[in-house]
Amino acid sequence: MTRTYRATEEPMLPPASSLAILLLLFFGMGLLALASVMLGRSEGDGEGESASVAHGPAEFSALLEEDFTRGLDIAAREGEYRVPPPPFSEGIFPCSDCHTGAGEGDAKRRALEAAHTEIRLEHGGEDRWCLDCHDLRERDKLRLANGTLVPFEESYRLCGQCHGDKYRDWRSGIHGKRTGYWNGPKRYLLCAHCHNPHSPRFKPIRPLPPPVSPSHQARPAAGVAAETGGGS
Amino acid sequence: MSPDDATRQDPAAGPRSGEGVDVGRRAFLKAAAMGAAAIAAVAGGCGPRAEEFLQKNFRELSPAELARVLARLEEEYARKYEKKVNVSATGALPGTVFGYGLDLSRCVGCRRCVYACARENNTSRAPQTHWIRVLQVPREKGVDLSEANAYYDPPAVPEERFAYLPVACQQCRKPPCVKVCPVKATWQEPDGVVVVDYNWCIGCRCCMAACPYGARRFNWAEPSLPAAEVNPDTHYLGNRPRMKGVVEKCTFCLQRVRQGRYPACVEICPVGARKFGNLLDEKSELRVLLREKRVLVLKEDLGTEPKFFYFYGT
Numbered sequence: 001m002t003r004t005y006r007a008t009e010e011p012m013l014p015p016a017s018s019l020a021i022l023l024l025l026f027f028g029m030g031l032l033a034l035a036s037v038m039l040g041r042s043e044g045d046g047e048g049e050s051a052s053v054a055h056g057p058a059e060f061s062a063l064l065e066e067d068f069t070r071g072l073d074i075a076a077r078e079g080e081y082r083v084p085p086p087p088f089s090e091g092i093f094p095c096s097d098c099h100t101g102a103g104e105g106d107a108k109r110r111a112l113e114a115a116h117t118e119i120r121l122e123h124g125g126e127d128r129w130c131l132d133c134h135d136l137r138e139r140d141k142l143r144l145a146n147g148t149l150v151p152f153e154e155s156y157r158l159c160g161q162c163h164g165d166k167y168r169d170w171r172s173g174i175h176g177k178r179t180g181y182w183n184g185p186k187r188y189l190l191c192a193h194c195h196n197p198h199s200p201r202f203k204p205i206r207p208l209p210p211p212v213s214p215s216h217q218a219r220p221a222a223g224v225a226a227e228t229g230g231g232s
Numbered sequence: 233m234s235p236d237d238a239t240r241q242d243p244a245a246g247p248r249s250g251e252g253v254d255v256g257r258r259a260f261l262k263a264a265a266m267g268a269a270a271i272a273a274v275a276g277g278c279g280p281r282a283e284e285f286l287q288k289n290f291r292e293l294s295p296a297e298l299a300r301v302l303a304r305l306e307e308e309y310a311r312k313y314e315k316k317v318n319v320s321a322t323g324a325l326p327g328t329v330f331g332y333g334l335d336l337s338r339c340v341g342c343r344r345c346v347y348a349c350a351r352e353n354n355t356s357r358a359p360q361t362h363w364i365r366v367l368q369v370p371r372e373k374g375v376d377l378s379e380a381n382a383y384y385d386p387p388a389v390p391e392e393r394f395a396y397l398p399v400a401c402q403q404c405r406k407p408p409c410v411k412v413c414p415v416k417a418t419w420q421e422p423d424g425v426v427v428v429d430y431n432w433c434i435g436c437r438c439c440m441a442a443c444p445y446g447a448r449r450f451n452w453a454e455p456s457l458p459a460a461e462v463n464p465d466t467h468y469l470g471n472r473p474r475m476k477g478v479v480e481k482c483t484f485c486l487q488r489v490r491q492g493r494y495p496a497c498v499e500i501c502p503v504g505a506r507k508f509g510n511l512l513d514e515k516s517e518l519r520v521l522l523r524e525k526r527v528l529v530l531k532e533d534l535g536t537e538p539k540f541f542y543f544y545g546t
Contacts, residue, residue, distance in 0.1 A: 051383040051385070054357060054358045054359070054360040055347075055360075056347075056350070056357040056358075056360075056458075056461070057347040057348070057350045057351035057461070058351075058458070058460075058461050060347055061351075063344060063347075064344070064347055064348045064351055064500060066499070066500070068494070068499045169545060172517060172520045173507070173517030173520070174333075174335075174507065174517055174520060174521050174524075174525070174545055175504065175545055176504045177501065177503075177504030178494075178504075178517070179494060179498070179499045180493075180494070181492040181493055181494070182489065182492060182493070182494050182508055182509050182510065182516070183325075183492045183510065184492050189504070194502075194503070194504070202340070202503065204340070204388035204389060204390060205340065205342050205388060205389065205502070206342075206387060206388055206389075207341060207342045207343050207384070207385065207386070207388075207389045208342065208343035208344060208346065208347050209343075209385065210343075210382065210383040210384065210385050211346070211360060211362050211365065211382060211383070212359075212360045213383060217359045217360065217452075
């Protein structure tokens with residue numbers, strides 16, 4: 001993208017031609033409107049039931065109301081990054097609350113019964129085991145293939161070992177998500193905020209409702225109009 | 233007209249010279265509008281005030297006139313919504329041309345962006361105005377819009393068979409909509425954002441006919457926006473509440489991006505499919521993806537040169 005941008009340099013239209021164009025367009029639009037009424041609309045094809053109701057963003061405020069600049073200082077220098085804490089289930093961390101180190105050392109692959117029974121490993125093949133990622137003794141850390149221990153705040157280093165391409169994209173901001181200021185301090189998400197490390201495939205989610213189809217677009221109901229002060 | 237003339241970069245600069253402005257045309261249109269307003273006033277029992285009709289095109293306002301316009305709007309909104317609504321007119325940041333990237337291999341079609349956009353940009357709730365439309369397209373079709381469906385509503389997305397293609401204003405470098413506007417109520421700012429002066433728009437909808445992406449919306453009826461839901465941080469050329477009879481569309485969240493923030497849709501996207509940045513900045517994620525990924529623009533053959541890039545992050 002080497003092209004530089006220039007604002008349009010069109011002169012404004014002279015009066016006679018703009019008038020002519022306007023008139024033409026008014027007629028044209030009128031004809032079009034007439035035609036669309038007579039021919040019926042095809043736009044509504046394939047619409048679901050809910051395309052007849054105008055849902056508003058207020059219904060989903062729990063999903064939408066998030067201030068991603070909270071806690072970021074715009075005056076901070078560019079290149080400052082913050083990461084929200086790892087998405088642990090409540091009460092699970094520090095792991096060393098239970099894993100005291102004493103009497104541990106069972107590296108055997110087995111079905112867990114006494115704890116973590118909700119964990120299903122669905123991550124690249126049958127032979128995946130906890131200790132590919134977790135350390136047998138130091139439970140509060142993750143373990144890289146070369147034995148290096150890394151804190152959960154840096155779990156991306158673990159993922160990066162096997163997903164080098166995604167890791168590179170993530171570092172340059174293409175994979176994953178950055179919020180905050182495009183020209184200033186940012187917040188980014190860990191891989192684990194979007195992917196459950198044990199079962200990383202993105203889980204399907206419920207979509208927000210479809211738009212109202214043109215055939216159901218209504219004028220504001222009397223109640224709504226009154227509430228908003230109507231037509232001023 | 234020089235690029236600088238296209239926006240209010242420096243509020244301290246003197247009044248616009250009015251170069252290239254055709255007073256005769258304006259006088260004519262205003263006279264016509266006044267006539268119509270008089271009729272409307274008789275019929276409807278209410279009408280906008282004279283000042284509003286005498287207001288010039290945004291780009292021709294002197295700093296003092298602009299300040300008055302903004303104050304008038306703030307006062308109007310305060311009365312209408314019973315709360316303080318800020319209307320800014322921040323100009324383009326020097327050295328920025330905004331671009332947008334959307335990762336087609338990530339998007340799951342969840343429509344979070346659609347509603348986050350509506351909320352941020354004060355679009356009408358009923359009739360419902362959405363600036364973003366998410367199209368569901370059969371996977372084997374690629375980016376072929378002939379079987380696109382905007383009304384899909386399965387219990388969960390993504391569905392195996394489909395890809396999802398969110399479409400909003402493509403912020404073309406050669407915007408056909410700008411070309412056809414008979415009154416120059418829509419133009420491209422120096423940072424590349426195509427904007428509308430809602431007060432200058434005459435509602436002829438030429439721009440809508442000209443837009444190959446169906447990205448512009450017309451307020452057929454008085455927009456409704458519950459006072460409690462008004463986003464009070466607005467921009468004159470962006471998300472300030474609109475009125476009946478004018479055209480609107482995505483502005484990359486002008487009110488946010490000129491303050492360095494990301495657009496609302498970027499921040500809400502749960503899969504991180506949406507990328508935003510300065511095309512002039514080598515290091516921006518946008519430039520990286522343009523270099524490294526398979527990128528496409530919609531209807532490239534039309535020569536509109538969108539600054540909205542779809543890409544495959546795979």
